[in-house]
Amino acid sequence: MLDFLLHLDQNLTFLMGEYGVATYAILFFIIVLETGCVLTVFLPGDSLLVVAGAGAASGLLHLSWLVLVFFLAGVCGDILGYAIGHHIGLRVLRERFPEIVRTEQIERTTRYFARFGKKAVFIGRFIPVIRTFVPLLAGVGRMERRAFATYNILSAACWALLMTGAGYLLGKLPWIQEYIALILFVVLVFTLVTLMVILAALVHGTWKKKLIRGSA
Template identity: 50%
Template sequence: MIESLINAFLHIDQNMGLVVQEYGLFTYAILFFIIFFETGFVIFPFLPGDSLLFVGGAAAAGGLLDIYSLCIVIILGAVIGDTVNYWIVHYVGIRVFLERFPTLVKKEYIDRTYQFYEKYGGATIFVARFVPLVRTFAPFLAGVGTMQYRRFLFYNILGAVCWTLALVLGGYYFGQLAVVQENMNLLIIFVILLTSGTLIYILGSLVKAWWDHRKTARE
């Protein structure tokens, strides 16, 4: 039982139909905890995220899951997970994780996320939701003192809602197509790149416009 449950956690995006048949309504709890752990604890960045949402949407289109319940569960898992991540590092600090979990909490991940903060500021929490790995470490760094909790919570909720709806509805409307089923992995990668790339471009343009305006005002 325990071994099969662990397997369901790690590979649910590949075996959604089997998991639903095996666990029924408990599948929603599994989905919640996968998203919660992936976003709530920096030692679990390997858990499925984007692919899970897309496949979950496809499963809902096929009648295996309820689309409304699925979206609510994912959003709650994402928001609560990020919140836990924020407060853990707020009280514990980064050094403990770097020393005790060096293979999971790598300095390169931290540095990459810092670059996002330097470029996008508070909006990093929103943008990071669409970028694997950065999604896990963004709230982690915010909790160090980079961002006040009220501001963090705003971007946390906004990002969770947009991320969930974009990928779940994408899977819901396109996941049942034969060509999508045959090339699911490639499509998921494409969706991730397209979504994150578009968001980064838009936010980058806004930041540049704001900076140019500020520079002009000073002159």
């Protein structure tokens, strides 16, 4: 493990070369969850795109593939959020997960819809947390699907290009290039650990509720 960390840049380059498809699949999966599932709203979104873009500047990843993956993940994530809002509804989520689906977040997102209307789908893409709740409320409110799809696709394309492009430009800086392997490694590990903690908490909460119902 120590040798891996000491030669992190070389090892990450080797691993991403050998398991490139898996790397992009993990990034896709993370962004879909961060964008479309309120239960995993704590996962990194903007920061992951920027760091991945910086990694592309150092040759660890391919910029064109990153933009495509993040674009598709953004679109799919919003579709997932819309579907959850449309088919499950806000009331069920607030009853089962009140510690995550909080009133202040719902009210803040509702204000964005009241102010910007359908354009909130586009604008909300660039605002953490709001990004996750916008498609959910769009589904709850039965927003017209063609308008939702249009703003979803446009915002995902702009988001992927701007955030990944900004990271790519930052990655050209010498001091960023020196530490980008470590930064990317830390971000990915932190993301996966956060995801495991969230899933463990959800499983524990569900199991605890079943025990309470069974003993009632």
